[in-house]
Amino acid sequence: MPMNKKIWGLAILVFSILIVSPFLGIVHIDLPTIFQNNSSSFIFWQLRVPRALLGFIAGAILALSGLVCQNLFKNNLATPDLLGISSGAAAGAVVALKFNLYISFLGMGGLYFFSFLGALSAVVFIFFIAKVIKNSSLYTFLMSGVAINFFYSALIVFFQYTFNYTDTFSLLRWLMGGVSVSGYKEIYFLLALLLIFLGVILFFKKEFLLVSAGEEFAQSRGLDVVHFRIFAFLALSFFVGTVVSICGPIGFVALVVPHVARSWGGSKYTRTVYFTLLLGGGLLVLADILARTLIPPVEIPVGIVTSLFGAPFFLMLLIAQLKKTD
Amino acid sequence: MPEAMIKASNLGFAIGKKIILQGLDFSIQKNDFVFIFGQNGAGKSTLLKILAGIIPARCGEVLVEGKNVAHLSKRELAGKLSFLPQSDDFCLPILVKDVLLSGRYPYQSLFKDFSSRDYEIYKEGVECFALKDLVQRNIQTLSGGERKKVLLATAFIQDVPIILLDEPMNFLDPASSFQMIRMLEGLHRRGKTILLVSHLIEYFFPYANKILALKSGKQHYFGAKVFSPELFKEIYNVSFKHIFLENKEIIYANE
Numbered sequence: 121m122p123m124n125k126k127i128w129g130l131a132i133l134v135f136s137i138l139i140v141s142p143f144l145g146i147v148h149i150d151l152p153t154i155f156q157n158n159s160s161s162f163i164f165w166q167l168r169v170p171r172a173l174l175g176f177i178a179g180a181i182l183a184l185s186g187l188v189c190q191n192l193f194k195n196n197l198a199t200p201d202l203l204g205i206s207s208g209a210a211a212g213a214v215v216a217l218k219f220n221l222y223i224s225f226l227g228m229g230g231l232y233f234f235s236f237l238g239a240l241s242a243v244v245f246i247f248f249i250a251k252v253i254k255n256s257s258l259y260t261f262l263m264s265g266v267a268i269n270f271f272y273s274a275l276i277v278f279f280q281y282t283f284n285y286t287d288t289f290s291l292l293r294w295l296m297g298g299v300s301v302s303g304y305k306e307i308y309f310l311l312a313l314l315l316i317f318l319g320v321i322l323f324f325k326k327e328f329l330l331v332s333a334g335e336e337f338a339q340s341r342g343l344d345v346v347h348f349r350i351f352a353f354l355a356l357s358f359f360v361g362t363v364v365s366i367c368g369p370i371g372f373v374a375l376v377v378p379h380v381a382r383s384w385g386g387s388k389y390t391r392t393v394y395f396t397l398l399l400g401g402g403l404l405v406l407a408d409i410l411a412r413t414l415i416p417p418v419e420i421p422v423g424i425v426t427s428l429f430g431a432p433f434f435l436m437l438l439i440a441q442l443k444k445t446d
Numbered sequence: 447m448p449e450a451m452i453k454a455s456n457l458g459f460a461i462g463k464k465i466i467l468q469g470l471d472f473s474i475q476k477n478d479f480v481f482i483f484g485q486n487g488a489g490k491s492t493l494l495k496i497l498a499g500i501i502p503a504r505c506g507e508v509l510v511e512g513k514n515v516a517h518l519s520k521r522e523l524a525g526k527l528s529f530l531p532q533s534d535d536f537c538l539p540i541l542v543k544d545v546l547l548s549g550r551y552p553y554q555s556l557f558k559d560f561s562s563r564d565y566e567i568y569k570e571g572v573e574c575f576a577l578k579d580l581v582q583r584n585i586q587t588l589s590g591g592e593r594k595k596v597l598l599a600t601a602f603i604q605d606v607p608i609i610l611l612d613e614p615m616n617f618l619d620p621a622s623s624f625q626m627i628r629m630l631e632g633l634h635r636r637g638k639t640i641l642l643v644s645h646l647i648e649y650f651f652p653y654a655n656k657i658l659a660l661k662s663g664k665q666h667y668f669g670a671k672v673f674s675p676e677l678f679k680e681i682y683n684v685s686f687k688h689i690f691l692e693n694k695e696i697i698y699a700n701e
Binding site: 329332 | 520525528533548549552
């Protein structure tokens with residue numbers, strides 16, 4: 121089938137990007153050196169390879185969270201970053217850092233639990249707004265997203281202001297979004313999450329399709345929309361929160377990728393899911409390569425790269441959609 | 447008298463202090479074709495949504511096949527009735543096949559995929575409604591008529607005794623409208639109970655055997671179909687005429 125060939129083609133392309141990525145960067149690394157015991161091989165195996173993997177996994181989770189979010193809100197502009205869910209997650213992490221809150225869970229340090237709570241608070245707020253003004257149009261969601269983004273940004277800046285100088289800098293760097301890690305602890309953890317997330321998305325195919333068709337349509341086919349939404353938003357907040365707590369808020373991957381994947385997937389759900397996963401992962405790795413090589417020896421935070429390219433794309437989408445609803 | 451398919455008693459609904467529906471009492475028998483009409487804002491759509499369990503009644507109760515709607519799970523209810531909402535705007539791309547198969551959702555459980563029985567009735571639906579060329583398309587790219595057809599086919603595939611439709615022929619051209627009516631007729635002949643809300647009196651009135659007239663949220667008339675221009679005048683404040691045309695009884699607005 122040509123469509124499956126497309127998926128395999130993309131998979132091979134993304135895999136090659138993943139292979140090439142660790143060789144590129146400020147320190148040049150040659151193929152033979154990586155099997156020797158020197159600083160190059162350390163950089164390669166302990167920094168660059170985990171970094172490429174983290175880029176792929178984080179990009180995939182973010183893109184999938186965008187897809188899920190769009191289905192839940194029945195709109196392709198509804199993504200975790202535009203709705204303020206990502207900044208909620210970031211604020212949650214900042215608050216936890218400020219007050220030294222720490223909960224260890226599933227063998228990982230506790231920041232992501234607070235990111236999850238932050239993301240969840242944004243979701244609750246969106247539904248509260250939609251309920252109060254009894255309107256769940258795109259306009260409502262985007263506007264409440266703007267409000268949430270402002271609020272959490274202010275919160276973040278406030279806590280940042282009260283941090284000491286070095287903490288402020290590392291916080292700032294984290295807020296710009298990045299995929300630099302050392303070692304594999306986060307990788308294993310996030311990889312497990314990615315597989316679980318993918319499993320959830322494929323397992324609940326029928327339900328996600330029904331909610332994306334509209335509330336009344338879903339209900340009259342027998343889906344308990346309220347319960348499913350609660351479950352899906354808990355999951356969404358958890359996965360977005362975890363990625364944000366590790367990589368910071370990386371914008372626009374969740375918006376751009378599902379949009380392209382949908383047009384490639386030919387409105388077929390499962391294919392769209394795989395396209396989203398591969399494209400999201402590949403794109404973030406690519407963006408990270410750009411971030412490392414664009415103006416050496418400076419390393420641009422990858423979140424800045426994705427936003428630089430993503431913002432115009434978002435604008436185009438918005439214009440197209442507003443024209444359509446006119 | 448056999449058990450009613452749908453029985454509403456003292457049904458009422460309000461948004462805040464604004465009363466939308468009040469004191470509705472009716473009972474609908476198997477294989478009835480009920481035409482529900484009334485002015486804009488008379489509460490027709492709200493009534494259908496309450497009957498379909500989409501929104502809960504403020505007072506009174508609805509029994510579907512003898513069971514209180516409020517006590518049935520969404521899935522149990524979807525195994526008894528199928529509701530086609532007025533708006534059919536799909537905001538995200540979905541394959542027509544997936545829309546049609548969603549009619550089988552009430553019969554699934556968490557770890558059970560579609561069975562051969564599900565696919566059988568799906569194929570039957572595709573055949574009956576002549577959708578073979580559409581199933582691999584994105585529903586957003588379909589014309590209004592095709593979309594309504596797909597939705598009605600979904601109700602067919604859902605294979606339930608009761609079908610509720612809210613303005614199923616909005617924005618349809620005459621050819622598609624008659625096609626739609628043929629399909630509804632077909633479903634009715636198969637023994638389905640049909641409740642239909644519409645302003646298209648000329649189209650649907652001939653097929654109904656019962657009518658429910660709503661006026662400002664109150665039940666103005668419920669019972670056997672009557673070709674009564676007076677009743678229509680009371681509802682719409684416009685004169686109606688009752689004529690015979692090619693052996694068909696027709697009632698139409700005539701200011």
